[in-house]
Amino acid sequence: MANIAVVPAWLTPPADVNELLPQLWARTVGRDEAGTLHVGGTAVGDLARTYGTPLYVVDELDFRSRAVAFRDAFADAFADLCGGADVYYASKAFIATGIARWIAEDGLHLDAASAGELDLGLRGGILPGRIALHGNNKSRAEISAALEAGVGRIVLDSLAEIDLVAEMARERGVVAPVMLRITVGVEAHTHSYIATAHEDQKFGLSLASGRAEAAVAKILARPELHLLGLHSHIGSQIFDMGGFEVSARRLLELHQKVERDHGVELPEIDLGGGYGVAYTSEDKPLQPVEIAGRLAEIVARECLVQGIAVPRVSVEPGRAIAAPSTFTLYEVGTTKEVELEGGTRRRYVSVDGGMSDNIRTALYDADYSATVASRASTATGVLSRVVGKHCESGDVVVRDEFLPEDTTAGDLLAVPGTGAYCRSMASNYNQVPRPAVVAVRDGAAKVLVRRETPEDLLALDAG
Missing domain, CATH: 3.20.20.10 (Alanine racemase)
Structure with missing residues (x-):
């Protein structure tokens, strides 16, 4: 631990990077034998393929x-x-x-x-x-x-x-x-x-x-x-x-x-x-x-x-x-390590959303948690910062979390506790369409709010 960035006092390295803390997740969320996250009887991979990412997923x-x-x-x-x-x-x-x-x-x-x-x-x-x-x-x-x-x-x-x-x-x-x-x-x-x-x-x-x-x-x-x-x-x-x-x-x-x-x-x-x-x-x-x-x-x-x-x-x-009823599902793009003063380092995990779908971290210094949702991992947990794709250094989704060292492009990442104020305060910063909201129950998903499209944004452009 001497060679990584300072860990917040409340955040402890997990014995198992696949563990889900019950108090952070909606009640039907769990992992199957392969480690894939499920909600309401539906695998997150199926949701991502059908509705795309980022995606707000509500456990009805x-x-x-x-x-x-x-x-x-x-x-x-x-x-x-x-x-x-x-x-x-x-x-x-x-x-x-x-x-x-x-x-x-x-x-x-x-x-x-x-x-x-x-x-x-x-x-x-x-x-x-x-x-x-x-x-x-x-x-x-x-x-x-x-x-x-x-x-x-x-x-x-x-x-x-x-x-x-x-x-x-x-x-x-x-x-x-x-x-x-x-x-x-x-x-x-x-x-x-x-x-x-x-x-x-x-x-x-x-x-x-x-x-x-x-x-x-x-x-x-x-x-x-x-x-x-x-x-x-x-x-x-x-x-x-x-x-x-x-x-x-x-x-x-x-x-x-x-x-x-x-x-x-x-x-x-x-x-x-x-x-x-x-x-x-x-x-x-x-x-x-x-x-x-x-x-x-x-x-x-x-x-x-x-x-x-x-x-x-x-x-x-x-x-x-x-x-607590909702998590946001992202896809990982790039990862990188950054050298800090004193020889410490921090790993950045970039996802396909960011402050346009969750402004609270930037606005309120809000803390969130995250987990790799598309598979199980046997890798060691590494202190990571989950960041978005926007042109702001403050575009942070999760400031501090232990994620598997083998987290890589294409992995799905889930951030719990995003049912309040995230979609409500979402923006089109960088002309990014806002995500869909789907509700899942008993193996079936239904769209509550559809994903915006570039055409939706252009429809307001008087030019």
């Missing part, structure tokens, strides 16, 4: 099982407190008509942050009353679409938006159900770009400054608005429940104050979510039953302290449903 059983696990865990944990709880799937993690159909069939709600996400939810059969519209700068067109559809809630994010939504509701002769997003001043233990409840950021109205209370009064003064309750979201990829405890306490204190001072009943409260998932062996995510149980204890205790009835609770698990 895993996705839907996770959705149902969150639905049932929160329904059970809050049954005696407030008749259950509502789980909102995050469109921004990944949405397609087929995904929306699963969400509708499995009894979840949907949060949308654009007219496009709202439209996909409706096309997938999700009832409008089970959809929330989020966003810090909703356009008139988006608000109009939400009001016309009759969404269950519009989450207000600023003082100006209160007036805008009220005026647009008045023009249509409707009363808009709204929630107010509160900045509760909690520093979530996550990357600064995905922490959303500290003071110096764009979302919500500050509790500490008094703007939140002013916003409540402003909403209650508008007969075109019906205030359902308060909303908080402290961030994403969070493992520590402590932040949720502080957030819930501050939100319920304000809830009690509003009911007392204004003589109104707020029937709901949204505690956000953003629960963490395992991208590497370092990550230790909580299970839905644990999360729901802890939150139920927190809400019950704080409501008792405040002397208020427990409002209907809703949560937003974020990536926790979509991310």
Whole structure:
């Protein structure tokens, strides 16, 4: 180990480079006797030949099982407190008509942050009353679409938006159900770009400054608005429940104050979510039953302290449903070793995708894992960096991983945990068409989103 680049503290050399850590992979993923990766009863080689690479591969059983696990865990944990709880799937993690159909069939709600996400939810059969519209700068067109559809809630994010939504509701002769997003001043233990409840950021109205209370009064003064309750979201990829405890306490204190001072009943409260998932062996995510149980204890205790009835609770698990259900399948092109200072070296494994299909490593310093998927290997694991084909030195997919020393051109490489934010944030950098998304179950694959073609890109070119 003295002659290779420094290994991160959390990454240990594997005894077997073919081993799959269960916490990183969807539940039907495994290897056959030849070492080939299978998902939903289908070999990855067959998927690559049929659909090409890069390819996002969704384990449908895993996705839907996770959705149902969150639905049932929160329904059970809050049954005696407030008749259950509502789980909102995050469109921004990944949405397609087929995904929306699963969400509708499995009894979840949907949060949308654009007219496009709202439209996909409706096309997938999700009832409008089970959809929330989020966003810090909703356009008139988006608000109009939400009001016309009759969404269950519009989450207000600023003082100006209160007036805008009220005026647009008045023009249509409707009363808009709204929630107010509160900045509760909690520093979530996550990357600064995905922490959303500290003071110096764009979302919500500050509790500490008094703007939140002013916003409540402003909403209650508008007969075109019906205030359902308060909303908080402290961030994403969070493992520590402590932040949720502080957030819930501050939100319920304000809830009690509003009911007392204004003589109104707020029937709901949204505690956000953003629960963490395992991208590497370092990550230790909580299970839905644990999360729901802890939150139920927190809400019950704080409501008792405040002397208020427990409002209907809703949560937003974020990536926790979509991310673990999917891996990205690549084909290896070139490999090379680079000499570093002090005589150390690093091996680079280049694949046929990159930052156009997974920007998170470059954007958030996100860590991922990888495995050779098309065969077994008896070679020693070598510390490697998986990189893409784009014209950027920051085009990194997996920063550090032990891959077999004999990894070579033509091998298929699988990167787990790519079901959230990868296809959603994908780009056409270097004019590269975006990959397809396929769902696999019981030996059959179906396309959720087809692969883009050069013709698709040219269709937008006015020249």
